[in-house]
Amino acid sequence: MALLSIRNLHASIGDKEILRGVNLDIEAGEVHSIMGPNGNGKSTLAGVIAGNEKYTVTDGEVIYKGRDILAMPVDQRANEGIFLGFQYPVEIPGVSITNFMRTAVNEQRKYRGLDPLTGSQFLKLMEEKKKVVEMTANLANRSVNEGFSGGEKKKNEIFQMAMLDPTLAILDETDSGLDIDALRIVATGVNHLRRSDNAIIVITHYQRLLDYIVPDFVHVLYEGRIVKSGPKELALKLEKEGYEWLKEL
Amino acid sequence: MAQGIINQYRQAAHDLRKNEVWRNVDFAPQLTDDMVLPTAADDAQLQFWCNIQGLEAHRIAFVNGAFKSDEQSEQSGVVCCTVGEARRSYPELLGKVLAEVGTDGNPYADINGSNATDGLFLYVPDGMTVHQPVQLLSIANSDKSLLLHLRHVVALGRGSSLKLIQCDDSYTQQGAFSNNVLLASLTEGSRLEHYKMQNLNDATALLNQTFVSMQRDASLCSVGITLNGGNIRNHNVVRMTHEGCSTEMHGLYLIDRQQRCDNYVFVDHLAPNCKSHELYKGILDDSAHGVFNGHVLVRDGATKTEAYQANRNILLTDKAFVQSKPFLEIYNDDVKCSHGSTIGQLDNQALFYLMQRGISPRNARTLLLYAFCDEVLRYITVDQLRDKLGDMVKKRLHGELSACLDCALSCSNTCGCTPPEFKIDLSSTK
Numbered sequence: 001m002a003l004l005s006i007r008n009l010h011a012s013i014g015d016k017e018i019l020r021g022v023n024l025d026i027e028a029g030e031v032h033s034i035m036g037p038n039g040n041g042k043s044t045l046a047g048v049i050a051g052n053e054k055y056t057v058t059d060g061e062v063i064y065k066g067r068d069i070l071a072m073p074v075d076q077r078a079n080e081g082i083f084l085g086f087q088y089p090v091e092i093p094g095v096s097i098t099n100f101m102r103t104a105v106n107e108q109r110k111y112r113g114l115d116p117l118t119g120s121q122f123l124k125l126m127e128e129k130k131k132v133v134e135m136t137a138n139l140a141n142r143s144v145n146e147g148f149s150g151g152e153k154k155k156n157e158i159f160q161m162a163m164l165d166p167t168l169a170i171l172d173e174t175d176s177g178l179d180i181d182a183l184r185i186v187a188t189g190v191n192h193l194r195r196s197d198n199a200i201i202v203i204t205h206y207q208r209l210l211d212y213i214v215p216d217f218v219h220v221l222y223e224g225r226i227v228k229s230g231p232k233e234l235a236l237k238l239e240k241e242g243y244e245w246l247k248e249l
Numbered sequence: 250m251a252q253g254i255i256n257q258y259r260q261a262a263h264d265l266r267k268n269e270v271w272r273n274v275d276f277a278p279q280l281t282d283d284m285v286l287p288t289a290a291d292d293a294q295l296q297f298w299c300n301i302q303g304l305e306a307h308r309i310a311f312v313n314g315a316f317k318s319d320e321q322s323e324q325s326g327v328v329c330c331t332v333g334e335a336r337r338s339y340p341e342l343l344g345k346v347l348a349e350v351g352t353d354g355n356p357y358a359d360i361n362g363s364n365a366t367d368g369l370f371l372y373v374p375d376g377m378t379v380h381q382p383v384q385l386l387s388i389a390n391s392d393k394s395l396l397l398h399l400r401h402v403v404a405l406g407r408g409s410s411l412k413l414i415q416c417d418d419s420y421t422q423q424g425a426f427s428n429n430v431l432l433a434s435l436t437e438g439s440r441l442e443h444y445k446m447q448n449l450n451d452a453t454a455l456l457n458q459t460f461v462s463m464q465r466d467a468s469l470c471s472v473g474i475t476l477n478g479g480n481i482r483n484h485n486v487v488r489m490t491h492e493g494c495s496t497e498m499h500g501l502y503l504i505d506r507q508q509r510c511d512n513y514v515f516v517d518h519l520a521p522n523c524k525s526h527e528l529y530k531g532i533l534d535d536s537a538h539g540v541f542n543g544h545v546l547v548r549d550g551a552t553k554t555e556a557y558q559a560n561r562n563i564l565l566t567d568k569a570f571v572q573s574k575p576f577l578e579i580y581n582d583d584v585k586c587s588h589g590s591t592i593g594q595l596d597n598q599a600l601f602y603l604m605q606r607g608i609s610p611r612n613a614r615t616l617l618l619y620a621f622c623d624e625v626l627r628y629i630t631v632d633q634l635r636d637k638l639g640d641m642v643k644k645r646l647h648g649e650l651s652a653c654l655d656c657a658l659s660c661s662n663t664c665g666c667t668p669p670e671f672k673i674d675l676s677s678t679k
Binding site: 094 | 596597598599601602603604605606607608609610612613616617619620621622623624626627
């Protein structure tokens with residue numbers, strides 16, 4: 001059984017239908033890349049899987065670990081192992097990353113029937129995971145995303161992914177706004193977290209990221225549907241020829 | 250006697266009902282006919298001290314309007330006594346200060362003037378820094394509804410500095426009306442940090458009036474935290490009479506149920522090269538009613554003025570209500586000024602971000618509300634006080650602002666209620 005199985009998914013914002021029948025199957029151990037022009041539903045798909053109430057699902061189903069999760073609250077989906085790396089991470093002044101993550105990690109542990117981490121256990125875990133994205137000590141003492149550069153925000157997203165160790169991670173344009181060094185660090189971090197028992201969906205505009213995070217499958221989301229799926233070479237063709245040729249499909 | 254004063258208050262409210270500065274002020278619900286002035290029989294021991302863990306402070310208390318302190322000594326020229334004592338022992342000094350700073354002549358200040366039982370007189374000589382903060386506690390502890398009038402005088406000599414923590418608390422659930430005036434004279438190069446901590450029961454009204462007069466290069470930082478109280482008006486008037494002054498005037502109000510909190514700030518820029526910065530933030534729950542009325546006056550000749558005013562509010566219910574009026578009045582071209590006001594709800598995208606990490610909706614809301622408050626708390630430079638107020642804000646926010654429903658002293662260890670369970674550690678970044 002697939003880890004994630006999306007069937008005929010339709011979703012809208014207000015009266016505007018964005019997703020018009022998405023079908024997608026993802027097995028544990030796979031990395032899928034979703035590409036496609038702006039405004040065709042990539043972020044909407046990510047938001048619907050994570051449970052953002054901004055979107056209304058009008059039809060279809062999202063089966064995760066054998067359960068339809070569309071009625072499940074956002075925090076419960078997160079506790080079930082779904083992680084969304086935000087395209088625009090939110091700034092939370094006055095709340096340190098340490099406390100934010102400690103709250104999140106311990107709530108997830110509680111959900112899974114585990115004891116909360118003690119202060120020292122938590123700090124040890126944090127030190128370990130900071131290395132995944134070459135995060136400096138300084139960064140973890142700051143308020144969540146406040147005054148962060150674009151690169152720092154995206155590193156912080158991957159750091160959180162490392163801390164929470166999700167089963168399904170959706171990275172929404174994690175490469176946007178990154179310089180080449182930050183891109184390498186972020187991609188290396190993601191690869192480090194890649195295992196046979198989890199899956200990653202990488203939403204991106206650029207083939208460049210996929211040089212570092214090599215996907216098993218590439219899908220093109222166009223006008224609310226996946227119009228083309230293929231091996232990683234599909235990304236190269238898109239990079240070279242653009243999306244124009246897809247309109248004829 | 251009390252009835253006469255109550256009538257004066259009612260008359261004042263009537264006379265000022267169309268006055269832009271006072272029209273939102275209505276103490277009628279708390280000013281009941283059974284109110285009495287404190288007498289010798291109301292002399293109560295200080296049973297509660299608003300403790301700030303780890304903070305060494307000079308403590309001065311007024312219980313039911315009566316002075317309680319053993320800090321009445323002079324320390325290397327610092328004078329710390331009652332105004333009554335100052336009148337006897339330091340008449341010239343007191344007279345000189347009162348010639349420099351006065352009220353704005355509002356009727357409530359006049360009623361205070363003619364009825365004030367006493368007050369604190371603090372004088373810091375030239376060039377002296379008082380290292381330990383002075384903590385001034387006013388508390389009502391009576392089975393009667395008391396009418397309290399205190400008038401404090403603070404005088405800072407040239408280049409001196411002082412940290413003053415002014416706490417207003419209730420000990421019982423009995424209502425009270427407290428009309429306090431604080432007159433502060435900041436001479437050349439002096440600095441006053443003035444923190445106000447207000448935690449009163451729902452039956453109590455507080456009119457806290459502060460009048461500050463500032464001379465060349467003086468600086469003022471005032472942070473007022475309103476945690477609870479039936480009806481609170483903070484009336485702040487700052488006059489920067491000479492060049493180079495700087496005023497930071499900030500406030501945070503967390504109110505719920507039927508509570509009212511009204512912050513008035515008048516900053517008068519009379520001289521060039523002065524700065525003022527105001528940030529008032531409020532969270533309003535249930536049917537709470539908040540008012541922000543800020544007035545910055547930049548006079549002709551006050552060139553190179555910098556003045557910023559901001560008021561931000563979060564309304565948690567449809568019935569919570571806030572009136573926000575930032576106002577700049579400028580008679581000068583060469584200034585940098587801005588003002589702004591927002592009234593809204595918690596940001597849904599920020600909530601989604603937190604919940605996507607597995608944080609429950611309730612904790613996510615608390616985290617965001619605390620983050621909202623932190624911006625004001627950051628202006629507190631006394632670490633122990635900031636930590637204490639941070640904790641109190643967390644307790645207040647926990648349970649959507651109603652954690653200590655039956656307790657006026659959510660800060661106190663002596664209160665009988667169970668402390669709210671606070672699972673998450675929300676320490677702010679330093």
